[in-house]
Amino acid sequence: MELDERRISAVIVRRFMDRLLDSMDLDVAIVGGGPAGLVAGHNLAREGFKVAMFERKLSLGGGMWGGGMMFNQIVVQEEGAQVLREFGVRVLDEGEGYYSADSVEAVSTLISSATRAGLRVFNCVTAEDVTMREDRVVGLVITWTPVEMAGLHVDPLAIRSRFVIDATGHDINVVRVVERKVPGKLMTPTGRAEGEKSLWSHRAEELTLENTREVFPGLYVAGMSANATFGGPRMGPIFGGMLLSGRKAAQLVSRALRGQGGRG
Template sequence: MGLDERIITRAIVDRYFHKLKAAIDLDVAIVGAGPSGLVAGMLLAEAGTRVALFERKLSVGGGMWGGGMLFNEIVVQEEAKAVLDRVGITAQLYQEGYYTADAVEAVSTLTSRCVKAGARIFNGVSIEDVLMRPERIMGLVLNWSAVEMAGLHVDPLAVRCRVVVDATGHDTEVVKVVERKVPGSLLTPSGKREGERSMWAEEAERLTLENTREVYPGLYVAGMAANATFGGPRMGPVFGGMLLSGRKVARLILEQLKS
């Protein structure tokens, strides 16, 4: 039997729109499919929540793909090794307290586990705005990243959700939108985004976990976005804090959804 290009096109369009329509009404929308977003998405999906991840780039995985300066190995500390073990990622002891893992294995495994758990990932999609009600965030306003990059005037679409997670790393894309729309409203000491500090791996790993929390009603920050929001330093190619942050934000959200 020969291949029919029309059927190929229909298959892609039909299946994609089925996936997109199922994501219009969510429990949790995660912006950014880096390590913290993938771990959070996996755990939330495993717990039965309706969750989708929106990634502005074509590839998922954030900075984890490149390891350090394109040496595609990552380092995690003892506490974070449990997250890798849980999904079957090989972690090798380098010296006491330091484990390494292949960056490609780590990203591809986390991505696969996230999708197989039931999370939907939409790549090439940017967050243009948020749905806001007087008391909280209620959803996201989406557009194609290519539209954003080209500067075209194309109206967006929207999805509703109960909780949003900003896992966009250094960019803090969702937090910036909220800060711009409702000045002084963030749950930080100054009421605004504090910005990230210079690299300090040990302190950054500690603060990544500490700063993973709700920053505006209905909006949580995770991973490097947490430090960039609350003024913590960057950590470089150490990814334990990212993994643990994804686990923590999933637990916080599950507690909120149950209450």
């Protein structure tokens, strides 16, 4: 059989468009494909909710891919190690409460597990805005990342979602959009995003989990986005708090969806 380039292209276009059309109305839209977003997406999809992830870069994994300064190893504490083990990632006990793992194995395993659980991933897609109804986030406005980078005047598309999780990390892209559109309305002490503080690994790990919560009706923050929103410090190349934050975000959103009579 001679391969037909048209057939190859047609299969790609049809499969992608089928998935995109089926993702126009979601239970949860996750913005950002780092460890917190992947764990949240995996857990929510596993529960039967309709979940899609929008990642502005071509690859997923966030800062976990590079470990510390491109030394592709990561460190987690005991609870984080347990999360990795649950996904089947090999973890080494380094003593005194420190555990290590290969960052490439960890990220690739999280991605595979999440997509196999039913998470739909749209990479190279930027969430440039949100849709709102009566002071509640009800979806995303998306465009191709290259379109955003080139500054082209191309209208975006809209995705409806019952809840949105900002897992974009330091930049808190979705939170910043909401902050600009409805100033002073965030559920923080000052009503605005506090911004992340300087590196303090121990405190950051604690606060990442504590700050994982709803920050505006319909919008939750997870991972480094949680600390950047509520003024916690950055944590550096230790990722247990990220993993636990993703798990907590999934639990909170799942509870909220079930309260609304969700699908899961």
